[in-house]
Amino acid sequence: MSGYDPKAIEAKWQAVWADERTWEVANPGQSGFAQDKPKSYVLEMLPYPSGEPHVGHLKCYAVGDAIAHFRRRHGFEVIHPMGYDAFGLPAENNAIKTGEPPREATERSIESFRRQFREWGISIDWSRELGTHTPEYYRWTQWIFLQLFERGLAYRTEAPVQWCPKDATVLANEQVVDGRCERCGTPVEQRRLEQWFFRITEYADRLLADFDLLESWPEHVITMQRNWIGRSEGAEVTFRCEEADLDFPVFTTRPDTLFGATFFVLAPEHPELERLIAGTPGEGPVREYVNRVARESAEERGDEERPKTGVPLGRSVVNPVNGEEIPMFVADYVLMEYGTGAIMAVPAHDARDYEFARAFGLPIRRVIEGEDPEMARDEDGLPYPGDGPMAGSGRFDGKDNREAYEEIVAWLAEDGRGRSAVNYRLRDWLVSRQRYWGAPIPVVYCEACGEEGAPAIVPVPEEQLPIELPAVEDYAPQGRSPLAAAEEWVATECPRCDGPARRETDTMDTFVDSSWYFIRYLDPRNAKAAWDPAAADHWLPVDQYIGGVEHAILHLMYARFFTKALADLGHLSVQEPFANLFTQGMITRDGAKMSKSKGNTVSPAEYVQRYGADTARTYICFMGPPERGGDWSDEGVEGVNRFLSRLWRLCEEVEGRGDSDLGAAREGCARPLLAKAHWAIDKVTRDFQRGFQFNTAIAAVMELVNEAYRLKDGLYGEPGGAAAVRLATATAASLVFPFAPHLGAEVWQRLEGGRVWEQAWPQADPDLLSSDTVTLVVQVNGKLRDRIEAAADASEAELLELARASEKVRRHLDGKQVVKEIVVPGKLVNLVVR
RNA sequence: GCCGGAGUGGCGGAAUUGGCAUACGCGAUCGACUCAAAAUCGAUUGCCCUUACGGGCUUGUGGGUUCGAGUCCCACCUCCGGCACCA
Numbered sequence: 001m002s003g004y005d006p007k008a009i010e011a012k013w014q015a016v017w018a019d020e021r022t023w024e025v026a027n028p029g030q031s032g033f034a035q036d037k038p039k040s041y042v043l044e045m046l047p048y049p050s051g052e053p054h055v056g057h058l059k060c061y062a063v064g065d066a067i068a069h070f071r072r073r074h075g076f077e078v079i080h081p082m083g084y085d086a087f088g089l090p091a092e093n094n095a096i097k098t099g100e101p102p103r104e105a106t107e108r109s110i111e112s113f114r115r116q117f118r119e120w121g122i123s124i125d126w127s128r129e130l131g132t133h134t135p136e137y138y139r140w141t142q143w144i145f146l147q148l149f150e151r152g153l154a155y156r157t158e159a160p161v162q163w164c165p166k167d168a169t170v171l172a173n174e175q176v177v178d179g180r181c182e183r184c185g186t187p188v189e190q191r192r193l194e195q196w197f198f199r200i201t202e203y204a205d206r207l208l209a210d211f212d213l214l215e216s217w218p219e220h221v222i223t224m225q226r227n228w229i230g231r232s233e234g235a236e237v238t239f240r241c242e243e244a245d246l247d248f249p250v251f252t253t254r255p256d257t258l259f260g261a262t263f264f265v266l267a268p269e270h271p272e273l274e275r276l277i278a279g280t281p282g283e284g285p286v287r288e289y290v291n292r293v294a295r296e297s298a299e300e301r302g303d304e305e306r307p308k309t310g311v312p313l314g315r316s317v318v319n320p321v322n323g324e325e326i327p328m329f330v331a332d333y334v335l336m337e338y339g340t341g342a343i344m345a346v347p348a349h350d351a352r353d354y355e356f357a358r359a360f361g362l363p364i365r366r367v368i369e370g371e372d373p374e375m376a377r378d379e380d381g382l383p384y385p386g387d388g389p390m391a392g393s394g395r396f397d398g399k400d401n402r403e404a405y406e407e408i409v410a411w412l413a414e415d416g417r418g419r420s421a422v423n424y425r426l427r428d429w430l431v432s433r434q435r436y437w438g439a440p441i442p443v444v445y446c447e448a449c450g451e452e453g454a455p456a457i458v459p460v461p462e463e464q465l466p467i468e469l470p471a472v473e474d475y476a477p478q479g480r481s482p483l484a485a486a487e488e489w490v491a492t493e494c495p496r497c498d499g500p501a502r503r504e505t506d507t508m509d510t511f512v513d514s515s516w517y518f519i520r521y522l523d524p525r526n527a528k529a530a531w532d533p534a535a536a537d538h539w540l541p542v543d544q545y546i547g548g549v550e551h552a553i554l555h556l557m558y559a560r561f562f563t564k565a566l567a568d569l570g571h572l573s574v575q576e577p578f579a580n581l582f583t584q585g586m587i588t589r590d591g592a593k594m595s596k597s598k599g600n601t602v603s604p605a606e607y608v609q610r611y612g613a614d615t616a617r618t619y620i621c622f623m624g625p626p627e628r629g630g631d632w633s634d635e636g637v638e639g640v641n642r643f644l645s646r647l648w649r650l651c652e653e654v655e656g657r658g659d660s661d662l663g664a665a666r667e668g669c670a671r672p673l674l675a676k677a678h679w680a681i682d683k684v685t686r687d688f689q690r691g692f693q694f695n696t697a698i699a700a701v702m703e704l705v706n707e708a709y710r711l712k713d714g715l716y717g718e719p720g721g722a723a724a725v726r727l728a729t730a731t732a733a734s735l736v737f738p739f740a741p742h743l744g745a746e747v748w749q750r751l752e753g754g755r756v757w758e759q760a761w762p763q764a765d766p767d768l769l770s771s772d773t774v775t776l777v778v779q780v781n782g783k784l785r786d787r788i789e790a791a792a793d794a795s796e797a798e799l800l801e802l803a804r805a806s807e808k809v810r811r812h813l814d815g816k817q818v819v820k821e822i823v824v825p826g827k828l829v830n831l832v833v834r
Numbered sequence: 835g836c837c838g839g840a841g842u843g844g845c846g847g848a849a850u851u852g853g854c855a856u857a858c859g860c861g862a863u864c865g866a867c868u869c870a871a872a873a874u875c876g877a878u879u880g881c882c883c884u885u886a887c888g889g890g891c892u893u894g895u896g897g898g899u900u901c902g903a904g905u906c907c908c909a910c911c912u913c914c915g916g917c918a919c920c921a
Contacts, residue, residue, distance in 0.1 A: 003873095220838045224916055227837065232920075252921060265921095304835085304919050338920045345921085351835095352919050425920055552916080622859070624847060628840090629914095636846070639859050642874095649874090686850075696848065699858035706858090709875090777854050782902040784854060822901050828853055832901050 004648035006612025010742040014118055022757070023123040025079050027523065027535045040076035041539050042068040043518055043578075045547030045555070046083045049109040049131075050090040053116050055587050055594070055602040055620075055632065056548065062617040063584055063626050063692065064546040065122045066738035070688050071544075072123075073761040079539055081521035082117060082124040084110050086133035088510040092437040095475040102437040102475065106133060116605060120613045121741050123757075128524045132513035137520065138439035139466030140530035141513055144562070146442060146459050147569055153199045156457060159430065160269065160336075162298075163191040169477035170434045190294055196432035196441060196506065200561045204229050204424045207560055210575055217581040218627070221552040228553050230425025235409045237418035239264060239317035239344060241328070244276050248317055251339035251423045254349065255412070256405040258321045259393035260367035261344040262357065265310065265329045268293040269336035273313075276328070282314040286330055293332045301332055308333055308356040319344070320417040321408065322394065331356060339423055347383065351375060354383040367392045368401050429558065431509045436475045436482040438507030440467045446494035446501040458496050467503070481505040514555060515562040518542055518577060530571070537573055545578040552583065582692060585629035587620070602632050614740035615641040621694035621739050640698075644743055647705050647736065650729045651747040653712070657722035665720030665727075666768075673711050673724045675768045677731040680704040682764035684735045694739065701736050704728060726751055734762055777828040778803045780812040796823040803829040 017023065026032040044064035047057055068080040084106075091102035091109075110131060117124060130137055148154040161170045166186040170193065200207075208229055211222050234253035241248065248264070266273055268290045277283045289311040293301065300306075310331030318325055333352055334343050347357035347364040354377065357364050364380075370388030371381030390396045396404040412418030432441060442460040449456035460467060470489035475482050483505040484490060494501035516530075522539045523531040547555075556578070563577040586593065589600040607616045619640040623630035666674060680700045687697035708728040715721030730751040737744025737756050748756035776790040776799060786808040790799060800821060803809055813833055820832035 220916080223838055227917055230917090230920065234921085250921080254921080302919070306919095308919085333919045333921095335920070343921050350921070352921075355919090423920080425917090549915080622846095630846070633846070633860070635860050643859085645874095690850070693850095695846095696858080699848075702858055775854075779853085779902075782853095782900095787854070820901055822853090824853060828902090830853080830901055 004645040004743075006614060006644075006742070009746045010119070010121060010613055013742045013745050014121055017121070017123070018118070018126075021127070023080060024125045024127045025077055027532070028538045029534065034077040037075060037077040039539055040071045040078045040544070041518075041542045042071060042078055042080045042544045043521075043542045043546070045545070045551060046085050046514065046517055047113055048088060048090075049084045049086055049106055049113050050088075051109060052112050053604060055604050057113075058120065058604040058616060059584055059587055059620045059626070060546060060548065061117065061120065061122045062620050062739070063582070063694070064544075065617075065741075066621060066694060067544055067546070067582075067688075067692065068123055069738040069741065069757065070761065072757060073759065075760070079128075079521070080123055080125055081128040081130075081524075082122075082126070083128075083130040083517055083521065084113065084132065085510060085514045085517070086110065086131045087138075087438045087507075087513055089435070089437070092435060092475055095437070101471075103133065106131075116608075119608055120604075120617065123741070128521045130517065130520055130524045132439075132510070132517060133437075135466045135468050136525075136527070137517075138513065140520065141439045141508065141516070142442040142460075142465050142467060143462060143530055144516060144566070145508065145512070146462060146465075147571075148198060148565060149443070149459055151565070151569060153202065153565055154196060154431075155199065156194055156196050158192050159195045159197070160190045161193050161195060161430070162188045163193075164188050169479070188298075190298075195430050196508075197428040198431055198561070200429045200558070201424060201426055203561050203564055204231065204426050206564055206575075207557065210560070210564075213576045214581075215579045217578075218549075218583055221549070221556070221581060221583060224552050225557055228426065228557070232423045232425075234421060234423060235412070235418050236340070236421040237320060237344065237412060238416075239320065239326075239342075241276070241315055241317045243315060244272075246272055246276065248272070248342045249340050250342050250344050251421060252344060254346065254405075255408050255418070256390070256396075256401040257346040257349045257367055258319065258344070258408060259396075260346040260348045260365045261319050261326060262347060262363045262365055263326050263329060263345045263353075264317045265331045265334045265343050265345055265356070266313070267334040267336040267341040268330055268332055270330070270341045273330060276313055276315055280314050282312060286311050286313060289330060296332070308352070308359050310356065310360070312360075320412060327362075329356075329360070337427055338425065349383055349385055351383050351385065365392060429509075429511075429561075431512055432506035433509055434477050434481040434505075435507050436469070436472060436477075438510060439513060440469060440483065441504040441506050441508055442467045443504045444492055444494060444501040445504065446497060446499060448497050448499040449494060455502075456496070458494055458501065461495050464495070469507075481507065483507070511554060511558050515558040516566070518559070519566075519572070533571065533573075536571075540572065540574045541577055541579045544580045544582065546582045546584065548586070549583040556581070582627065584626050585624075587623070587630055587632055589632045591631055607637060611637060611641045612644075612742070614743045615644055618644065618698060618736070618739040622698045624695055626692055626694055643702050643705065644736075644740060646709065647729070647732055647747065648743065650705060650708055650712070650725070651733070651750055654722060654726045654729050655750050657716070657726065659720065659722035659726075661720040662723045662727060663720065665724035668720055669718055670711075670715050670721050670724035671768075673707060673715065673728050675771070676704055676707045677728045678764045678768040680735060681731065681762045682769060685761070685764070688738075698736070698739060701732050704732050704735075708732070731762060734759065774826050776802065778806060778809050779828060779830040780809060781832060782830060783812075785809050785812055792826060794825075796825060799823055799825070799829055803831065 042064055044060045068078050072078045086106045091106045094105050095102045145154055163170055164186055166184045208231060232253050234251055235255040236249050236251055237255060239248045277286050310329045313328040313330060315328045316325040317328060345353035347353040348366045349368060364382060366382060367390060368388045369391055370384050370386050372384055372386050375383060375385060387401050390399045390401055390404050409420050442465060444458050444460060445455040446458050447455045449458060470486035472482050472486050474485060490503045490505060492501050492503050519531050519536055522535040526532060559577050563572060564575055566572045567575055589602055592598060592600060594601045604616060619637045622640055683700040684697040687693040708725055712725045715725055730748060733744045733747035734756055745756050772792055773789050774792050776788045778786045778788060786806045788802055788806060790802055800823060816833040818831050819834050822830040
């Protein structure tokens with residue numbers, strides 16, 4: 001007898017799957033299209049190919065693969081593709097450091113990922129493989145950009161960006177760590193630069209409303225997105241500055257507190273600030289303050305703890321509800337990005353305004369009665385953010401503030417001083433990067449077509465796509481995109497007037513690439529279109545999406561936005577890309593997040609080498625509920641390896657035994673083992689359906705294998721005994737196949753012949769699930785006193801009689817009176833005594 | 835501060851509809867096999883009292899509902915994640 005040899009078994013089946021292209025599926029209209037099968041699109045988030053795959057990848061693809069196999073064996077035609085999110089910073093930073101072109105490092109990493117995915121035995125349709133960095137792919141990323149541009153959903157405007165003065169480059173928000181440049185540690189500054197945006201804010205309401213269209217998403221992901229979009233209902237109210245002849249609209253969620261406004265604050269970046277102060281005595285200090293704020297990092301500015309700062313403008317605005325003139329300030333606690341960049345300050349009912357008023361000696365006027373001891377900072381009980389009756393608000397006095405809210409808004413709306421309004425925290429998506437390793441933005445700038453000295457933005461015609469990335473020598477950005485150095489590439493002809501024009505040198509955020517890859521998988525070799533609508537109609541939406549929760553907001557919301565925009569443009573017929581979402585938890589080691597610097601990383605390749613992919617995959621699924629994290633344990637891996645080895649030994653032992661009389665097994669003493677097998681079928685099936693409870697599913701297969709071990713030696717001599725052990729072993733193989741596909745396939749082939757993945761998922765036999773007898777639990781006053789075997793169909797009276805007959809029960813009834821009898825048929829009897 | 839999630843043996847975790855708390859795995863102890871070790875197989879393993887039979891206690895803390903609560907309700911504590919000067 002040879003031992004369990006995962007290397008040989010795994011290589012054998014991987015070769016079969018590769019040679020026979022087992023997991024490839026055809027599109028509608030292609031030969032081999034499965035017309036009569038329902039489809040299922042199972043998708044894991046595509047990897048970012050940098051270095052080698054880590055254990056998080058293994059978990060994601062092990063979980064997704066288990067789901068894919070489970071669905072296939074339930075009769076679904078499963079599409080399960082793979083690709084690489086290949087543009088982005090690690091390859092580029094490596095290029096800056098070593099001079100190696102990003103494409104080379106990326107291709108090397110992709111090769112490693114591809115090889116390991118095969119070694120893991122993931123059931124991928126390799127005919128659909130793609131990389132977002134190939135011209136065949138980013139050609140269509142550029143096409144989508146143009147589609148959005150035509151529709152007005154892509155636009156260029158000046159915006160504040162994060163700037164690293166040392167590296168002389170714009171940084172993505174993700175590259176700013178604690179207010180410093182990720183690469184060199186220099187504190188970042190804010191600058192205003194022309195940038196490209198996608199108008200995701202136009203979809204804010206639909207992104208909120210269409211949560212209803214989703215079948216099953218984790219509640220916390222929906223909540224996180226909802227908070228990120230941050231919809232607030234309130235009013236826009238206009239305050240007028242007569243001296244400067246300017247109107248200042250503000251957004252407020254508390255129009256009921258308008259009478260309590262005692263000052264007015266502009267954000268330091270407010271565009272009208274310069275006009276307001278030009279030529280006034282306060283000009284100097286205001287400029288000085290604004291400049292100081294501009295140098296602050298986002299981190300510093302966002303600190304709620306630090307004292308409020310600001311400078312008076314020497315100007316005032318009129319409060320539209322009472323005609324009162326209130327002074328204007330500039331202060332950095334007001335943000336330009338939210339609302340209108342200006343606020344009415346109501347210190348009595350807003351903690352921040354209160355703090356500012358205290359610091360600057362400004363009046364605080366209560367307009368709502370009430371007190372919140374948690375919030376109150378003075379003997380008047382202010383600030384008070386809650387509800388209550390109105391005061392100091394003219395004709396609204398005494399009214400409930402929620403009622404007055406509506407009346408005040410309606411009253412202001414009569415003569416245009418205000419209106420009800422909705423505001424979002426969500427901002428438009430800044431997609432341009434002054435970076436090399438990304439998809440070039442497909443527009444050119446033409447002076448001749450422009451007006452008033454500003455060049456025209458001319459989209460590149462679709463038939464000229466892709467705009468390929470030029471080769472450059474130096475990948476380090478120096479205040480402009482590295483692409484700007486490719487002068488021959490930059491200088492081009494205007495598609496509109498054929499005159500000289502310059503190419504856009506910014507590239508797109510990599511999140512753009514990954515916002516539509518799941519559609520390209522459906523038609524990945526199409527050279528005439530991004531996808532064939534028939535293919536998209538057939539396969540979309542993704543039935544099950546699997547990935548890390550770290551993408552709960554950005555990637556998932558961008559992909560939802562793209563889907564909606566593309567549907568509006570007539571290219572898709574679904575509103576939501578991912579019907580069901582599963583977010584897997586992070587694996588830690590020694591209780592800490594894995595990192596190279598801590599030296600606590602787990603290399604999947606090492607474990608696959610030592611124990612085989614089946615062990616590594618099954619262990620990951622057994623660690624705990626996959627949506628939760630878990631701490632890696634080498635002993636745990638050994639335990640799972642022991643389990644698979646036991647299954648293997650069982651197979652070898654029973655393989656040579658010819659007994660196949662299952663009928664005899666069923667009626668004889670082998671019945672309990674058959675019953676255990678069917679119990680396991682039922683358990684694993686339900687655990688899959690109940691939110692992928694793989695840990696308990698695997699535990700059930702372990703129980704089945706343990707039971708077979710316990711019973712086998714006693715069964716071999718009995719009629720049908722060996723047949724029962726064989727069935728139990730084959731069933732265990734069949735059930736473990738989604739986690740340990742190689743071993744599952746091998747054991748099945750040896751015992752039953754044929755291919756386990758072509759077998760329908762087993763069905764539990766109800767007759768074997770039920771038993772003639774049940775264990776009756778007997779309690780006295782709710783405490784367990786005895787367990788009695790009882791007939792499953794015994795009546796309540798019979799059960800009571802059995803319970804009272806028990807010696808152990810009697811002992812606790814002695815000298816007491818039974819005041820109540822609870823009988824749960826088939827389960828328990830509880831006698832209440834006094 | 836706001837919004838989510840979680841607290842169960844020495845450890846990871848199980849308990850599906852309010853009904854046997856601690857499945858399965860790890861670790862530990864003992865035994866078989868062996869010259870020996872590894873591997874493997876078998877047994878024991880929540881805590882306390884008891885030689886035993888048996889009894890008591892136990893799901894973060896405190897209360898409540900119920901014949902019966904890990905599960906439901908109220909209050910609180912701790913940890914993790916997200917957002918955060920968002921008007």
